[in-house]
Amino acid sequence: MSEIQRIQSTERMSRIVKHNGTIYLCGQTAGEIDWDIQEQTRRCLTKVDNLLKEADSGRDRLLSVTIYVRDMKDFAAMNEVYDGWIATVEKPARACVEARMARPEILVEFSVIAAQ
Known part of the structure; x- marks a missing residue:
């Protein structure tokens, strides 16, 4: 069985989980009341x-x-922000959905899977 490595764990979640050469990141948010969607996107990325x-x-x-x-x-x-961030690399699979957030000031959240 492959080892599962959990990094920056709390009682609720791990910020990074590594298994079989795959990396899973917890959802990334950046919700400040005065940040618009582009600033939140930049901060998340x-x-x-x-x-x-x-x-x-x-x-x-x-x-x-x-x-x-x-x-x-x-x-x-x-x-606009995401496209600039991803412009110079091969493109991942992607989905984007409208969702109710945990707090009203959160405008965007990113969930990422990557290879090691």
Whole structure:
């Protein structure tokens, strides 16, 4: 059986889980009342970059990205930032859905799976 490594664990979750050469990141949010969808997207993607680096991976190793957007009216603005972030690497599988968030100030959340 392959070892499962859990990094930055709390009583509720692990920020990074590594198994069989695959890295799973917990959902990344950046909800501040005065941040718009583009600033929240930038902050989330910076967190993703940092966690991938900690897990010995990177943007070029992305397998799948799931994006949860509080309101699809923000879809195009979020994509402007995301498209710039992903521009220089091979594209992962991706899904984007509208979702009710844990707090009203959270406009976007990213869930990422990557190869090590």
